[in-house]
Amino acid sequence: MNYAKRIDKLQAILRRQKVDALLVSQPENRRYLSGYTGGDHGIGETSGLLLIPARGRVHLLTDFRYRLQAEQDVPWATVLLYPKGLLKLLPQLLPDLGISSLAFESHYTLHATAARLGELLGKAGIATVPLKGVVEKMRLIKDDDEIACIRRSVALNEEVFQEIFPAIRPGQTEIETALAIEAAMRLKGAEGPSFPSIIASAERSALPHAVPSAMQIAKDRPLTVDMGLILDGYCSDMTRTFVPGKADAKFLELHRLVRRAQLAGMRAIRAGVRASKVDRAARAVIADAGYGQAFGHALGHGVGLAVHEDPRLSALNNKQLRAGMVVTVEPGVYLPGWGGIRLENMVVVREDGCENLNTDSTWLDV
Amino acid sequence: MNYAKRIDKLQAILRRQKVDALLVSQPENRRYLSGYTGGDHGIGETSGLLLIPARGRVHLLTDFRYRLQAEQDVPWATVLLYPKGLLKLLPQLLPDLGISSLAFESHYTLHATAARLGELLGKAGIATVPLKGVVEKMRLIKDDDEIACIRRSVALNEEVFQEIFPAIRPGQTEIETALAIEAAMRLKGAEGPSFPSIIASAERSALPHAVPSAMQIAKDRPLTVDMGLILDGYCSDMTRTFVPGKADAKFLELHRLVRRAQLAGMRAIRAGVRASKVDRAARAVIADAGYGQAFGHALGHGVGLAVHEDPRLSALNNKQLRAGMVVTVEPGVYLPGWGGIRLENMVVVREDGCENLNTDSTWLDV
Numbered sequence: 198m199n200y201a202k203r204i205d206k207l208q209a210i211l212r213r214q215k216v217d218a219l220l221v222s223q224p225e226n227r228r229y230l231s232g233y234t235g236g237d238h239g240i241g242e243t244s245g246l247l248l249i250p251a252r253g254r255v256h257l258l259t260d261f262r263y264r265l266q267a268e269q270d271v272p273w274a275t276v277l278l279y280p281k282g283l284l285k286l287l288p289q290l291l292p293d294l295g296i297s298s299l300a301f302e303s304h305y306t307l308h309a310t311a312a313r314l315g316e317l318l319g320k321a322g323i324a325t326v327p328l329k330g331v332v333e334k335m336r337l338i339k340d341d342d343e344i345a346c347i348r349r350s351v352a353l354n355e356e357v358f359q360e361i362f363p364a365i366r367p368g369q370t371e372i373e374t375a376l377a378i379e380a381a382m383r384l385k386g387a388e389g390p391s392f393p394s395i396i397a398s399a400e401r402s403a404l405p406h407a408v409p410s411a412m413q414i415a416k417d418r419p420l421t422v423d424m425g426l427i428l429d430g431y432c433s434d435m436t437r438t439f440v441p442g443k444a445d446a447k448f449l450e451l452h453r454l455v456r457r458a459q460l461a462g463m464r465a466i467r468a469g470v471r472a473s474k475v476d477r478a479a480r481a482v483i484a485d486a487g488y489g490q491a492f493g494h495a496l497g498h499g500v501g502l503a504v505h506e507d508p509r510l511s512a513l514n515n516k517q518l519r520a521g522m523v524v525t526v527e528p529g530v531y532l533p534g535w536g537g538i539r540l541e542n543m544v545v546v547r548e549d550g551c552e553n554l555n556t557d558s559t560w561l562d563v
Numbered sequence: 564m565n566y567a568k569r570i571d572k573l574q575a576i577l578r579r580q581k582v583d584a585l586l587v588s589q590p591e592n593r594r595y596l597s598g599y600t601g602g603d604h605g606i607g608e609t610s611g612l613l614l615i616p617a618r619g620r621v622h623l624l625t626d627f628r629y630r631l632q633a634e635q636d637v638p639w640a641t642v643l644l645y646p647k648g649l650l651k652l653l654p655q656l657l658p659d660l661g662i663s664s665l666a667f668e669s670h671y672t673l674h675a676t677a678a679r680l681g682e683l684l685g686k687a688g689i690a691t692v693p694l695k696g697v698v699e700k701m702r703l704i705k706d707d708d709e710i711a712c713i714r715r716s717v718a719l720n721e722e723v724f725q726e727i728f729p730a731i732r733p734g735q736t737e738i739e740t741a742l743a744i745e746a747a748m749r750l751k752g753a754e755g756p757s758f759p760s761i762i763a764s765a766e767r768s769a770l771p772h773a774v775p776s777a778m779q780i781a782k783d784r785p786l787t788v789d790m791g792l793i794l795d796g797y798c799s800d801m802t803r804t805f806v807p808g809k810a811d812a813k814f815l816e817l818h819r820l821v822r823r824a825q826l827a828g829m830r831a832i833r834a835g836v837r838a839s840k841v842d843r844a845a846r847a848v849i850a851d852a853g854y855g856q857a858f859g860h861a862l863g864h865g866v867g868l869a870v871h872e873d874p875r876l877s878a879l880n881n882k883q884l885r886a887g888m889v890v891t892v893e894p895g896v897y898l899p900g901w902g903g904i905r906l907e908n909m910v911v912v913r914e915d916g917c918e919n920l921n922t923d924s925t926w927l928d929v
Binding site: 236238239240241242261262301303304305306307308309310311312327329372373376379380383384392405406408505 | 674
């Protein structure tokens with residue numbers, strides 16, 4: 198990854214915003230800008246923050262537990278430890294670096310932390326400036342290195358699915374299936390799942406966000422498997438719905454409908470088209486068949502270092518797609534009491550269309 | 564759980580603080596006050612918030628995905644949905660409820676959210692008041708229902724350990740061992756691990772927070788297993804260090820030392836004693852043997868709905884322990900290049916001593 202280029206770009210933004218530095222606390226932003234792989238345990242327990250000055254050398258601030266990892270991952274930055282916490286270090290460090298205005302990520306800083314920071318730095322004559330979404334905006338367009346990573350993540354996710362798929366049998370529980378999938382991910386080298394796998398059988402497949410239960414997978418009923426993993430920091434996300442046993446006519450009809458909607462969505466994608474228009478293209482197929490009310494969520498979302506990121510493919514997002522964005526296309530039909538069908542692939546937005554990253558065709562065209 | 568009693572107590576606090584209501588966003592606080600089991604995906608994707616007025620009925624604010632679960636878990640509250648987000652709902656709802664000052668949890672609210680909330684409610688003539696740690700303070704002392712839950716969580720965690728222990732063999736990788744443990748937890752009914760299991764063999768056991776690797780477990784070398792689970796919302800946390808194969812004299816000597824330090828810490832615990840004094844009691848045993856530098860972390864931490872909560876048993880915490888607190892006692896000795904030994908039990912602070920919640924004695928007194 199070309200971290201130097203990303204840092205240069207961000208530093209130019211900071212100079213335009215007339216702040217002396219940005220403190221990066223958001224974990225995916227931190228990884229995007231530096232490659233640091235430290236993992237946080239929630240917002241309260243960080244493995245470190247980047248201090249990016251508008252000019253000059255980047256600092257990675259962390260504690261003794263992460264020192265080795267920080268120095269290995271980001272040899273081109275200055276690693277500094279805060280044995281008594283970040284709020285003790287900054288009032289000493291910033292004046293030494295000539296920083297008199299510090300921006301922070303207001304969408305990933307706790308109110309109490311920001312208040313205390315403002316107070317402590319204020320005493321030292323340093324202004325604090327809330328900024329929102331600056332690095333996220335940079336992350337919208339994936340460069341070739343990132344697309345290569347996402348491609349590998351998608352491929353490994355499919356490999357896991359294809360390994361587990363033949364072993365999925367009625368009688369096995371949803372939880373057992375989820376555990377088998379997540380174990381295979383980690384044994385094949387993934388950092389872990391990119392979200393808790395969804396394994397939803399029969400009428401439970403009508404819940405778009407079902408948590409795997411102790412229920413046994415039902416014979417001849419729909420089974421939704423929605424799974425993704427993280428490989429080298431980058432996420433994948435794929436959904437297949439199929440029938441262990443014999444599919445009935447209704448399933449086949451609805452499955453074809455959802456697949457047609459997905460293909461219509463994919464055909465609508467190209468640089469310059471509004472996200473809402475892509476959502477509409479897929480939704481129209483389902484609505485025309487009389488199932489509009491049964492498709493209650495947006496068509497897709499961006500994927501990268503985070504499994505859910507911008508852009509959203511939704512009726513509410515009128516922004517234009519741009520080449521290099523990576524999004525899911527995942528229409529669904531959910532019928533309470535009967536079950537649901539969702540199909541999800543990931544694609545790269547290109548100037549003249551989209552590139553489908555998924556090659557798995559299990560139960561796709563039936 | 565007696566939620567009514569907890570709500571009464573919190574409402575009395577709010578009246579003393581002269582605020583009309585508290586918005587509870589912190590997930591464990593939300594569960595403590597209501598029993599709501601909805602799970603968040605990080606601070607950016609909440610499954611709902613409690614609105615606790617200083618007088619009157621509690622509201623649970625959530626979105627359509629969690630409606631059913633909210634109504635099932637908290638039938639005594641009014642469940643309200645925010646189809647267009649919390650920030651749209653509150654300016655309409657609060658005037659109807661006669662709320663003109665709203666406290667929020669400043670330690671679990673993003674700066675950007677707090678700023679926007681202040682702006683929107685300000686226009687409606689409603690003041691926003693940052694509060695910190697109010698519910699956490701209530702959670703410090705566990706009542707009998709909570710201690711019963713923690714006891715079951717500890718017992719199930721030991722059951723998982725004892726099931727997996729005989730199968731731990733040299734040659735198996737750290738990751739495989741972690742996966743076996745976490746699968747057993749979920750199959751036995753746990754909600755999941757309370758933290759990512761630590762399985763660290765040989766010199767890797769010198770890292771207190773080692774992430775399981777693809778390294779094979781080494782014969783005749785120390786192996787640290789630090790694991791915990793969540794059952795009915797309550798966490799457990801236990802560490803054992805043992806040798807697959809034959810332990811040498813150095814291991815046995817250091818293992819006895821760490822165990823002696825643990826027992827000294829447990830003997831020092833009773834209501835009224837300062838946390839720092841308990842830490843010192845255990846640390847002195849290790850320091851007297853010449854290994855003071857090799858024990859670089861605090862002796863223990865509180866456990867409850869969160870796996871790491873107050874009180875900390877550390878040199879820096881001079882507060883007195885109180886009956887009903889639940890803490891870990893986990894001294895360790897870490898020697899880079901050789902390995903480490905840590906032993907961890909959980910205890911309840913009682914008036915006249917402490918009650919050890921662990922019964923597992925694997926490799927404890929060797």
